[in-house]
Amino acid sequence: MTLDIYFEYEAETQRWIADLAGIPATAPIHVYGPTPELAASHAKQAALQALVWALETGEIKDLDAVIFTIHSPKPAVA
DSSP, rough: OEEEEEEEEETTTTTTEEETTTTTOOOEEEOOOOOHHHHHHHHHHHHHHHHHHHHHHHHOOSSOEEEEEEOOOOOOOO
């Protein structure tokens, strides 16, 4: 099993979302921070904590790989 954790930055709300849809009992994690970089770091930590919980509780089994996909908005073209 490969778990793809998808991160997306919402410019209008200035938050990062970590989507852990591959872990059935885990909802997307919405994280704020004073800078996008710090918020992204917090989102990654929360995602890793959720992953550890899912492995410990047997929510997911036979994990071969974890892929972090980060999507951030491109600057507007003038």
